[in-house]
Amino acid sequence: MPIEILMPALSPTMTEGNLAKWTVKEGDKIKPGQVIAEIETDKATMEVEAVDSGVVGKIVINEGAKQVKVNSIIALLLEDGEDKKAIDSYVIKQPEAPKETANENKSKAPSAAPKAPTAAPQAPKAAPAPVAPVASAPSNYQPPVNNTGFIKASPLAKKVANLANVQLSMLKGTGPKGRIVKADVEDHLKRGGGNSGSSAGVVNRNPVEFVSIENNNIKQITAKRLLESKQTVPHFYLSIDCDVTDLNQARTHVNDLANGAYKVSVNDLVIKATALALKSIPAANSSWYDDAIVQYNNIDISVAVATPNGLITPIIFNADQKTVPQISNEMKELAKLARENKLKPQQFQGGGFSISNLGMFGIKQFNAIINPPQSCILAVGAGEDKVVIKDGNIEIANIMNVTLSVDHRSVDGAVGAQFLQEFKKFIENPITLFV
DSSP: OOEEEEOOOOSTTOOEEEEEEESSOTTOEEOTTOEEEEEEOSSOEEEEEOSSOEEEEEEOSOTTEEEEETTOEEEEEEOTTOOTHHHHTOOOOOOOOOSSOHHHHHTSOOTTTTSOOSSOTTOSSOOOOOOOOOOOSOTTOOOOTTOSSOOOBOHHHHHHHHHTTOOGGGOOOOSGGGOBOHHHHHHHHHTTSOOSSOSTTOOOOOSSOOOOOOOOHHHHHHHHHHHHHHHHSOEEEEEEEEEOHHHHHHHHHHHHHHTTSOOOOHHHHHHHHHHHHHHHOGGGSEEEETTEEEEOSSOOEEEOEEETTEEEOOEETTGGGSOHHHHHHHHHHHHHHHHTTOOOHHHHSOOSEEEEEOGGGTOOOOOOOOOTTBSEEEEEEEEEEEEEEETTEEEEEEEEEEEEEEETTTSOHHHHHHHHHHHHHHHHSGGGGOO
16 A cells, blocks of 8 residues: 655644655655655745655645645655555545644643743744735736837837837837837927936836735745734833943954954844843743743743745754854854755744844844744844943943833733843943853
């Protein structure tokens, strides 16, 4: 009897995924551990390995298929000695619906508390139902005149239009059967549509009014969870300014001493300071569930990374116990894997606290959206030289603003404020980050 190859659940909350690519074809012999397909989940594209050996008898789900349910049969494998006739009579069964939905799981605290829940902070709920196709042009949309196909124009009109840098596709002909003539081009120029000597001041409207960019699985899931977070989590925000003058000097000195072995960024130091602050204020390292607040024993920090496919948050596990150079090297590797869409589930599932840093883009201050079921996310802005008063003296200092977004159900204002005080203490005394 053929062996069923099922759509795997590559994360605890995955209910469906996209079959991005088959790396084998019908008739190929495969063995356990061999990569046979690539599956796109809500956060990454992951390789699927064969469990059994045999011959690929039939590919049931073609590559490129969207929203394939977990446990659906995606291929059939023939065992040694079986021929393809066994496939012809085989009845493919549909997967059973789960007995308990992710929504029901969400309201319950993990039974093994205080052990961190296995569900990813990015995925407190099940993946969404299939979304509607990408919106097309409105029903009353009329394309520009002559935007495709052959354009009827007289040779003289073409010559004048070419000299004046005028697109014939934007003109409506008044000649026989809609043909564009010289007068049409001249009339267009009289109305300010172009000139014959230079392209300066010429407005050339693109005849293609818009393009539709299909939302990939990552963007769809991220959008759903951000909307859910904003609608269901009672956010409040605490902001504090940190003097990072000494931090910048320490970073430069450390990088000079490293001699190329590593290169510490401000973000690496922010991760370390956050980890130490969470160690001092463990109540901020928590998640809300309807029946309990889960406080994590380990300090695992999710760090937002922008990728071509969307936002993803790889994790620095046990960040409080790692040195700054360790954090720096690990963060660079995780960011690289994220941008290449090669993160493994264990590298982005979990985490008790998030950091989003837009300082490198010159953003001075912003409020980030909480990443459920986590309770806090720290938004980090750019350092800016400001005039400050120190010990009665006027000085120039580099000031960095950070804003903490907090779930008021699990972390109250006092705890949030205490965390920021600790963070400020560590970030303004950089020697504490290296000892």
